[in-house]
Amino acid sequence: MAEFARTVVSRLRKFVGDRREVKRQRVRLAFTISIVLFAKNRTGARRIISMDGHTLDLSANGMALIVPAITLDEHHLVGENRTLNVQLELPQGPVEMQVVPVRYERLEEHASETGYLIASKIVGMSESDRIRYREYVATLLLRRV
Numbered sequence: 001m002a003e004f005a006r007t008v009v010s011r012l013r014k015f016v017g018d019r020r021e022v023k024r025q026r027v028r029l030a031f032t033i034s035i036v037l038f039a040k041n042r043t044g045a046r047r048i049i050s051m052d053g054h055t056l057d058l059s060a061n062g063m064a065l066i067v068p069a070i071t072l073d074e075h076h077l078v079g080e081n082r083t084l085n086v087q088l089e090l091p092q093g094p095v096e097m098q099v100v101p102v103r104y105e106r107l108e109e110h111a112s113e114t115g116y117l118i119a120s121k122i123v124g125m126s127e128s129d130r131i132r133y134r135e136y137v138a139t140l141l142l143r144r145v
Helices: 002-016 127-144
Strands: 030-038 046-058 062-067 084-090 093-106 116-125
Touching: 030 062, 046 127, 062 093, 084 127, 093 127, 116 127
Parallel strands: none
Antiparallel strands: 030 046, 030 084, 046 062, 062 116, 084 093, 093 116
16 A cells, blocks of 8 residues: 555656755666664674665755665665665765665556665765765756756
């Protein structure tokens, strides 16, 4: 039922129009998404699990991520209080950030993309990576003019 609701909202957004405040720029960039798990053993070791994907679009404050699956090692990528680590491959080199998923939808089987689209908001990034990321987004905006 939740899948159906997401599909309806997605189609409605296409019909009515997108009301986002910040314009997203379509661009396909590779990324690695990861979750850090803390082991429950005596050493307290961390285990990092990851998945590769690519972007559908970017803005200064968020991005649409396309991933092959909505779970990563049995952990749902979208959920309450879920923060994801993303290493985005910009043409000038990688930037690392933390994002919070705000919604997701399963991509249609007959479409050119398969898997899941995760709309996400950027919530953390080092200052140097933030500068490089925003400069890259600005270059995308200039190309559209």
